[in-house]
Amino acid sequence: MVINTSAALLDAIVLAVVAREERGTYGYKITQDVRQVLELSESTLYPVLRRLQKDGCLTVRDEACNGRNRRYYEVTTAGRERLEKFRGEWDAYTSQINKLFRGEL
Amino acid sequence: MRKYAYLAKLEELLAALPAQERQDALNFYEEYFDAAGSENEEKTAEELGDPAEVARKVLEGEGIAAPEEDSTQPDRNIDPPPAPTIDAAAEQPLPEDLPFAVSQNPVPETPVSPVQTPVRRSFSQVWLVVGVLIALALVIQLAVLASTLGGSDGEKTAASMIDSIESESTEAETLSPAPVDHGFSGSGLVTYTADIRTNGRGTLNIVINSGNVAFQTGKAGKIEVSNVDVSQAVTLSKTDGEDSFTCESNDPATHVTVTLPADAYQAVNVMILNSGAIELGNLQAEEITAITAEGLIQSEQVCAGSLALQTNKGSIWLEKAANGTKYQLERVTLSAPQGYVSARLDAPESSWETKITNGEGYSRTTMADENTETVRYLDVQAGGKIDLQYTK
Missing domain, CATH: 1.10.8 (Helicase, Ruva Protein; domain 3)
Structure with missing residues (x-):
């Protein structure tokens, strides 16, 4: 694919994936979900989750699952605000580009 | 992996x-x-x-x-070697009755309410748990280990290796760091580099206090030390039969990279006195000895006639041990009294005379098949799980 995914876009995609789950979701599932919409190396996700966590967009909690720990990620209010802001920008951006490509501009 | x-x-x-x-x-x-x-x-x-x-x-x-070792090194072969081909028959799991399995679930399987956050288990704690379980058996293990190593003739023991190093290093001159001249300019990571010969004879000894030692394959023989100020702590002595490198730095970030062509030395000995991992890579030498007081020992495909690996606190992961071009893999000693041992041996199981024990009370000896031309000797000691695979 010739179109690169910027760090900001990747952040937003991850936020959108996590935001779908009310009680949060875990690393492996996030990776699989993101990979359904985007070709992405499996090793890319951890740094993104760390970054979003540091920025206060995600919170984590640990739960036991089959005798092991599993870390759940949940989107915070700040995370939802950032996602909304990005969504707005994305709509404006894509609609302009789409118009151009369709010869409407 | x-x-x-x-x-x-x-x-x-x-x-x-x-x-x-x-x-x-x-x-x-x-x-x-x-x-x-x-x-x-x-x-x-x-x-x-x-x-x-x-x-x-x-x-x-x-x-x-x-760290520098990733991919910044121009002459490093980044491509992994082809996956070892193991015959399907050799892949069969060990029989059920072997007490090898170590519980990987130290946390009891009880439902935990969301309020109660379980303590996250550190990865190294897994090994620690194993270590604690076998702490008592360890004393016996070490005694057995000493007698086994001392008893096998023709094999360099840990003790004799220390002796030879110590006598050697007293004569060694202290070298000041050489200028870096191999494409690392600006990185500032490599603090010492020296050429070593590769004529196929003699012994190379690498002895460090703390840090990691990694071998890689390359045309020229070279030792590099990185991540630490080593100007006062590094010696390299070259005598007729033996090249000995020592680094007395206690900084665990010390990283020693040894580049060698295949069979550059007849024997290669590595010893880490305090703590650190050893990555043998694709090392080839007739005799290979690698010992660390604490840390992982691992390899890609090593070729050796005699291979002795010992980690007093850590595990051994041998991707593959195989014959060399001029010698057969005949003697393998793997000792990890507090860790796991995983190894693939490129020779049929029937050609090995084996002695396998672990800290959970497992002990087995087998004889080689009568018709075997070359009898090979395998001695494995682990604290916990042992995973051995043979080719046909």
Whole structure:
């Protein structure tokens, strides 16, 4: 694919994936979900989750699952605000580009 | 690579991170392996990709420059060697009745309410648990180990190796760091580099106090030390039959990279006195001895006639041990009294005379098949799980 995914876009995609789950979701599932919409190396996700966590967009909690720990990620209010802001920008951006490509501009 | 080998490698590569952040990353990837299923460990490791690449991304994410060993080195062969082909028959799991399995579930399987946050288990704690379980047996293990090593003739023992190193280093001159001249300009990581000969004879001894030692294959013989100020601590002595390199730095970040062509020396000995991992890579030498007081010993495909690996506190992961061009793999000693041992041996199981024990009370000796031309000797001691595979 010739179109690169910027760090900001990747952040937003991850936020959108996590935001779908009310009680949060875990690393492996996030990776699989993101990979359904985007070709992405499996090793890319951890740094993104760390970054979003540091920025206060995600919170984590640990739960036991089959005798092991599993870390759940949940989107915070700040995370939802950032996602909304990005969504707005994305709509404006894509609609302009789409118009151009369709010869409407 | 299996889960624990992968995580151990990652742990080593993330040494530059603060403990908590390193643990978070290791937990993430351990969880990832667990969620992907224990039957898919090899596949998951492949999907995650080279641990060096994973580590690089994690370190970058935490604002730490990745260590030099990743891919910045121009002459380093980045491509992994072809996966060892193991005959399907040799892949069969060990019989059910072997008490090899170590519980990988030290946390009891009780439902936990969301309020109660379980204590996250550190990856290294898994080995610690194993270590504690066998603590009593260890004393016996060490006694057995000493007698075994001392009793096998023709093999260099840990004790004799220390002796030869100590007598050697008294005559060694202290070298000042040589200028770096191999494409690392600006990195500032390599602090010492020296050429070593590669005429196929004699012995190379590498002895360091703390840090990691990694071998890689290359045309010219070279020793590089990085990540630490070694100007006062490094010696390299060259005599007719023996080249001895020592680094007395106690900094665990010390990293020694040894580049050698195949069979550059007849014998290669590595010893880490305090703590550190040994990566043998694709080393080829007729006699290979690698000993660390604490840390992982691992390899890609090593070729040797005699291979002796010992880690007093850590595990051994041998991707493959095979014959060399001029010698047969005849003697393998793997000793990890507090860890796991995983090895693939490129010779039929029937050609081995084996002695295998672990800290959980398992003990087995087998004789080689009567019709075997070359009888090979295998001695394995582990604290916990032992995973051995043979080719046909």
